[in-house]
Amino acid sequence: MLSDKITENLGRSSWIRAMFEEGDKLRAVHGADNVFDFTLGNPDTEPPNSVKEAFIKLAHDDTPGRHRYMNNAGYVDVREAVAQQLRKESGVNLSAKHVVMTCGAAGGLNVVLKTILNPEDEVIVLAPYFVEYLFYIDNHGGKPVIVNTSAEDFQPDVEAVAAAVTPKTKAVIINSPNNPTGVMYSEQALQSLSAALKAKEKEFESNIYVLSDEPYNKIVYDGAVLPQVLKIFQNAFVINSFSKSLSLPGERIGYIAANPAMDFCEQLLEGLVFCNRTLGFVNAPAFAQKAIAGSLDEAADVEQYKEKRDILYNHLIKLGFSCIKPEGAFYLFPQALIPDDVEFAKLALKHKLLLVPGKGFGCPGYIRISYCVSMKTVKNSLPAFEALVKEVRG
Ligand code: PLP
Numbered sequence: 001m002l003s004d005k006i007t008e009n010l011g012r013s014s015w016i017r018a019m020f021e022e023g024d025k026l027r028a029v030h031g032a033d034n035v036f037d038f039t040l041g042n043p044d045t046e047p048p049n050s051v052k053e054a055f056i057k058l059a060h061d062d063t064p065g066r067h068r069y070m071n072n073a074g075y076v077d078v079r080e081a082v083a084q085q086l087r088k089e090s091g092v093n094l095s096a097k098h099v100v101m102t103c104g105a106a107g108g109l110n111v112v113l114k115t116i117l118n119p120e121d122e123v124i125v126l127a128p129y130f131v132e133y134l135f136y137i138d139n140h141g142g143k144p145v146i147v148n149t150s151a152e153d154f155q156p157d158v159e160a161v162a163a164a165v166t167p168k169t170k171a172v173i174i175n176s177p178n179n180p181t182g183v184m185y186s187e188q189a190l191q192s193l194s195a196a197l198k199a200k201e202k203e204f205e206s207n208i209y210v211l212s213d214e215p216y217n218k219i220v221y222d223g224a225v226l227p228q229v230l231k232i233f234q235n236a237f238v239i240n241s242f243s244k245s246l247s248l249p250g251e252r253i254g255y256i257a258a259n260p261a262m263d264f265c266e267q268l269l270e271g272l273v274f275c276n277r278t279l280g281f282v283n284a285p286a287f288a289q290k291a292i293a294g295s296l297d298e299a300a301d302v303e304q305y306k307e308k309r310d311i312l313y314n315h316l317i318k319l320g321f322s323c324i325k326p327e328g329a330f331y332l333f334p335q336a337l338i339p340d341d342v343e344f345a346k347l348a349l350k351h352k353l354l355l356v357p358g359k360g361f362g363c364p365g366y367i368r369i370s371y372c373v374s375m376k377t378v379k380n381s382l383p384a385f386e387a388l389v390k391e392v393r394g
Helices: 004-011 015-030 049-059 076-090 104-116 132-139 158-164 187-204 265-278 286-293 302-318 341-350 375-393
Strands: 099-102 122-127 143-148 169-175 209-213 236-241 254-258 367-370
Touching (some): 004 132, 049 286, 104 169, 104 265, 122 158, 132 143, 187 209
Parallel strands (some): 122 143, 122 169, 169 209, 209 236
16 A cells, blocks of 8 residues: 555646656557657757767776775766866866765755755745655655746746745755756846845854756857856755766766855765665666766757757747747746646647646746757647647637
8 A cells, every 4th residue: 555645746746747648648549750749858869979989888898896886975086077077167176075976866856855854844946846856855854945936037036035944944946957947047146046045044043055956057058158056155066967968867877066165064975975875876877977977078969959949939939929038958938828727738739739737847827848859849840839829819
């Protein structure tokens, strides 16, 4: 018999999966090529050649120990390579000891939350959000506190965050470039968030850790520059992965980087390594660690994502949708053309368009379009969007 909690959580489980399953039914009837599935953030692209070659080399490497357990934080040479990359990007003086290799960003987020949360501690989550955050916080006994971003541009509403902080606030999760909006949080918004959190830490004599979830940090457009969270927040953990930046989601590889200047850094690092072990991850996959180490400067083909963004964005605007032009990630988050986003997604199904209602991201009234799909799907879907608009507008 299932636990009460899992029974409850299954009931509220993800809209993304629900829509994907609707898609399976449509694909069975109409054939995969005739269904336009924009539900999953599962990149259609292949990893760069350097990563594929590294895997081949590893498979042929007979050096004893390649498949053994290691330090629970990961290989020192890989952690040093990640630290070096972060030093180059942020100017913050990290070393290997500030990096813990993890099973993707999902694993990394769970490790950090497990390390810092006492029962009933609060974690501020900015809406719209990646829905799994709510389950991860719950996994470790915390309570999510949802704060809306600005309705105008989805930037953090710093005053609203400050107003939501209590003596129980232990962390704030930020995600930029953002899933589901594609918005990049501005340097100015993050600087003022940092000042507001510092003031609250002083007021409540507490530590509030910023968990910066950055799996889309390499997918940015139009010359935009991602603000460096480690430079802005003293109490910052960067949680990153290679699922999107190197198109490796199935290999489960990512890392946590802790700002060396953070409060209780040494103890926290020890806690992270302990939790990576005792959550049952033990260590990040050995081959995947080695495979990414030589490709930290590489990124998936951002140009093809930009092309898809432009085609879909321009088409949606032409059809009368209201949508912020994303600066990163591979999602569009337009307003639904009727107030009920779930109803709108159901209407879209009639045109074999699979979209995810904003409700699933804590932001009703919108829909998410994930465009990490083939160019053929993007182009062939355009008449379907047009037909959907015609139906809605009569
Ligand atoms: N965070 C965000 C915002 C995501 O969109 C995803 C995956 O889609 C993850 C974390 C999990 O990524 P990973 O595959 O690295 O665990």
